[in-house]
Amino acid sequence: MWEIKVFDEDRELLEFIAEQLLAYSLKSDPVHIALSGGSTPKALFQFIAKSDIRDAVEWANLHFWWGDERMVPDSDADSNYGEAKRLLFDLTDIPAENLHPINGTLALESELARIDEESQAALDTLHGWPSFDWVMLGVGEDGHTASLFPDQVDYNADTCWVPASHPETGQARISLSAEAIGHAQRVSYLVIGAQKAEIVVKVFADDDSADEYPAANIYSFEGDTEWLLDTNAAKLFMADGG
Numbered sequence: 001m002w003e004i005k006v007f008d009e010d011r012e013l014l015e016f017i018a019e020q021l022l023a024y025s026l027k028s029d030p031v032h033i034a035l036s037g038g039s040t041p042k043a044l045f046q047f048i049a050k051s052d053i054r055d056a057v058e059w060a061n062l063h064f065w066w067g068d069e070r071m072v073p074d075s076d077a078d079s080n081y082g083e084a085k086r087l088l089f090d091l092t093d094i095p096a097e098n099l100h101p102i103n104g105t106l107a108l109e110s111e112l113a114r115i116d117e118e119s120q121a122a123l124d125t126l127h128g129w130p131s132f133d134w135v136m137l138g139v140g141e142d143g144h145t146a147s148l149f150p151d152q153v154d155y156n157a158d159t160c161w162v163p164a165s166h167p168e169t170g171q172a173r174i175s176l177s178a179e180a181i182g183h184a185q186r187v188s189y190l191v192i193g194a195q196k197a198e199i200v201v202k203v204f205a206d207d208d209s210a211d212e213y214p215a216a217n218i219y220s221f222e223g224d225t226e227w228l229l230d231t232n233a234a235k236l237f238m239a240d241g242g
């Protein structure tokens with residue numbers, strides 16, 4: 001299923017995700033969730049950290065991974081794991097073994113092999129691919145998602161994790177591959193802010209102009225894909241009669 005949900009207030013969007021996390025945490029089996037990086041999820045982490053939901057979540061039943069990571073120390077403000085830990089996980093009782101960060105201080109190739117081995121061992125599989133229960137993604141203004149950038153993505157990569165580099169800064173990254181994300185049970189794009197309104201229209205275009213944008217081509221093959229937008233991010237798309 002592919003769905004767009006527009007929320008009047010950012011708070012409503014963040015509350016929706018927090019409630020979904022709570023629901024996942026009450027399931028009987030461990031749940032594996034890959035978080036997106038960048039600034040948008042920081043608002044989610046801060047929201048959960050301050051909400052009653054934080055103490056209602058059964059954190060021991062949730063395992064968190066990062067859909068992509070910058071090859072920097074976790075003390076660096078650029079570290080997706082470091083920011084999530086500082087803004088949320090340090091304020092919960094989640095067991096340390098439930099956090100599966102990519103270590104940005106190690107050699108990229110060996111860390112790529114290590115995180116691949118860890119995810120293969122921990123996750124259920126779908127058609128032979130490790131299958132995350134939930135992959136949360138953001139979208140850049142150039143249409144990238146995770147660290148899968150335009151003209152850089154190998155949609156046929158046969159590994160779960162791939163090396164990447166930021167096209168402007170050259171910053172080394174490790175990212176889930178398009179195929180790995182495609183084998184997730186659920187993919188949610190979290191998109192907040194007027195600065196994303198233009199790329200939302202481009203990604204949702206119903207002709208092949210959208211093909212150049214990775215976020216238009218990356219979705220759950222057999223599960224659910226949803227775009228969670230605030231009204232600012234959705235405003236141009238809605239004005240087009242979206």
Ligand code: 6PG
Nearest residue numbers: 037038039040138139140145146
């Ligand atoms: C990263 C991300 C990246 C991010 C988008 C949107 O590590 O940067 O995973 O794909 O989700 O660039 O970033 P913002 O939320 O900062 O707009």
